[in-house]
Amino acid sequence: MTDTALPTRRHDIDALRALAFALLILYHWAMLYVGGEDWGWHLKSLHTTEAIQLPMLLVNRWRMDLIFLISGLSVHFLMRDTSIGRFVRLRTWRLLLPLVFGMLVAVPIQPYAQGVANGLVAPGFWSFLARYYSGSSWPPGAFDGWEHGFTWNHLWYLAYLWTYSLVFAALLPLLRRLPNPLANLRGKALLILPALPLVLFTVTLQPHFEDTGDLVHDWFRHSIYFTVFLYGWWLGTNAGVWAELVRLRRVALSCALGLFSIYVVLLFTLPDDGGTWGPVAARTLRSFYIWWMLCAILGFARAYLNRPFRWLPWANEAVYPWYVLHQTMIIACAMVLLPMHLGAVVEPALVLIGTVAGCAVGFAVIRRTPILRPLFGMKWKPRGASIPAATKSAPAVA
Numbered sequence: 379m380t381d382t383a384l385p386t387r388r389h390d391i392d393a394l395r396a397l398a399f400a401l402l403i404l405y406h407w408a409m410l411y412v413g414g415e416d417w418g419w420h421l422k423s424l425h426t427t428e429a430i431q432l433p434m435l436l437v438n439r440w441r442m443d444l445i446f447l448i449s450g451l452s453v454h455f456l457m458r459d460t461s462i463g464r465f466v467r468l469r470t471w472r473l474l475l476p477l478v479f480g481m482l483v484a485v486p487i488q489p490y491a492q493g494v495a496n497g498l499v500a501p502g503f504w505s506f507l508a509r510y511y512s513g514s515s516w517p518p519g520a521f522d523g524w525e526h527g528f529t530w531n532h533l534w535y536l537a538y539l540w541t542y543s544l545v546f547a548a549l550l551p552l553l554r555r556l557p558n559p560l561a562n563l564r565g566k567a568l569l570i571l572p573a574l575p576l577v578l579f580t581v582t583l584q585p586h587f588e589d590t591g592d593l594v595h596d597w598f599r600h601s602i603y604f605t606v607f608l609y610g611w612w613l614g615t616n617a618g619v620w621a622e623l624v625r626l627r628r629v630a631l632s633c634a635l636g637l638f639s640i641y642v643v644l645l646f647t648l649p650d651d652g653g654t655w656g657p658v659a660a661r662t663l664r665s666f667y668i669w670w671m672l673c674a675i676l677g678f679a680r681a682y683l684n685r686p687f688r689w690l691p692w693a694n695e696a697v698y699p700w701y702v703l704h705q706t707m708i709i710a711c712a713m714v715l716l717p718m719h720l721g722a723v724v725e726p727a728l729v730l731i732g733t734v735a736g737c738a739v740g741f742a743v744i745r746r747t748p749i750l751r752p753l754f755g756m757k758w759k760p761r762g763a764s765i766p767a768a769t770k771s772a773p774a775v776a
Contacts, residue, residue, distance in 0.1 A: 388455070388615070390684035394675070395448050396693035402445070403704045403737075405437055406532065407730050410712055420492040420522065420531070421712050425722040435645075436638060439664060440671045442535070446603040447672060449539055450610020453546065462547050469543040476702055476755040477536040481528065484706045486510055488531050489521035491709050496520060522591075532705040534591045538600075541593065542607050553611075560612045564622050569630060573669035575605050580661040606672070613676075620680050627677025634670035637663055698755035699741045707736035 409419040412434050413426035457465060490506045493499025498520040499506055516524040523529025530537060546553075563571060579601035587598040613619055623630075641663040648656040711732035715725055744750045752758050 388684065389686055389690060390679045390682075391448065391451055392690050392694055393683040393687060394444075394679040395452075396690070396697055398441070398444050398448060399697050399701050401437065401441060403700065403708075403733070404730075405434070405441060406705050407708055407726075407733060408434060410708065410729065411726055420488055421495055421709055421716070423712070423716055423725065424719070425725060427722075432642065435642065439638075440668045440675075443602065443606045443668050444672060444675060445535065446539070446542075447606040447610040447613075447676075449542075450607040451613060452610075453543070453607075454611045454614035457550075462550055466544065466547050469540060471752070472755050473536045473540040473543070475752055476698070477530065477533055477540070479753040480533045480536075480702050481530050482511075484702055485529060485531050485533060487706055487713075488709050489523065489529050491713050492521040493524075530591075533702065534593070535701075537593055538603060542604050545604070546607070546611070553608075558612050558616065560609065560619055561616055563619065565626070568619070568622055569626065569633070569670060569673060570666075572609060573666045576602060576665035576669060577662050579605065580665045581658055584661060585657070620676075623673055623677040624681045625677075627674050627681060630670045630677060631674035634667050634674055637667045637670065641667055695745060695756060696741050699744045700737045702754050703737045703740045704733060707733040707740075711736070 408430060409417065410421060410423045411426055412430050413428040414431055417431070417434070453465075456468070460468070486507055487503065489510070490499060490503055493506070493516070494501055496519065498517040510528065513527050515527060518524065521529060522531060560568070560572065579598065583598040583601055587596060589599065590596065641660060644656065644660045644663065648660065708729065711729045715728055715732070718725075720728065744754050745756065748759055
């Protein structure tokens with residue numbers, strides 16, 4: 379694969395990664411409060427509202443696609459000076475270790491809170507934890523993942539990314555021999571052609587595979603997320619494609635928002651059976667909306683975020699620990715605050731403040747504790763070593 383080189387330092391990718399994960403934290407916080415039968419979550423406040431469904435839906439359709447695309451971009455940078463074998467070792471260390479640690483330490487309060495709220499788990503966290511670690515069976519529907527006896531909840535991304543990394547490593551000798559399918563796309567071709575595989579997978583696979591987070595059987599999400607992961611790798615530092623994304627950013631955003639309006643109308647007006655063509659039309663529009671939003675986001679990021687912001691070095695290190703901690707912090711804060719009935723303004727504000735404060739304090743401890751750093755996906759630093767002022771662009775985290 380040929381690549382027209384750009385400078386290896388990509389502040390826009392660094393910033394976009396941090397902003398994408400910040401959006402993920404806000405999205406999960408909002409899941410406490412969005413109303414509607416299709417918006418179930420581990421816990422729900424008494425102060426839910428359907429008024430925020432529309433902005434949640436606008437973000438929902440592309441938020442994880444963006445994160446997996448950024449992950450592919452990260453791989454592009456990493457593979458410039460890393461062998462396949464070392465790449466696999468690094469990804470296993472940086473992804474599986476935090477996944478296992480997170481499932482054992484960070485996540486358990488989430489199924490506990492959900493099980494207690496559902497009335498299927500007895501109150502008492504330490505008793506729950508002893509049963510959880512013993513691999514006991516749970517009442518059906520006690521919490522997400524009850525049938526396995528444990529759950530990775532929001533850390534599913536780590537398992538999926540590790541799997542995609544292994545598949546990518548196996549395919550890399552072949553991929554390097556193939557032409558870059560994005561390198562010469564310009565104008566309408568760049569806005570249309572990469573969306574077609576997304577359309578194909580969504581139309582053919584989504585009706586047959588529920589969005590359950592089951593790694594083994596999640597073939598619809600695999601098809602979409604691995605495709606955008608490869609798009610990120612192909613985008614890499616190709617100057618021509620990035621220049622075209624900058625040029626098309628406003629067109630892509632306008633088209634995406636217009637398409638989203640049509641998509642929402644279809645989504646809320648189609649009958650439940652939808653006929654034959656209704657669901658196909660909605661899924662086609664959804665796929666183009668996702669790709670056009672990704673093009674717009676990448677273009678605007680390249681145009682306005684490619685500068686050494688003072689907060690970037692801190693954010694680059696904070697992304698992974700905050701990701702591991704954030705949902706546990708949201709649910710822990712909600713467990714304390716929801717029973718207080720503080721109202722529809724004070725309660726959400728305090729949950730968000732508590733989550734941010736908890737993640738900030740946790741990260742401050744993690745980054746200065748050598749044994750904790752690799753458990754949260756950070757590079758190992760011997761005790762007494764200085765904390766770096768900056769990190770490499772596109773590290774192996776995302």
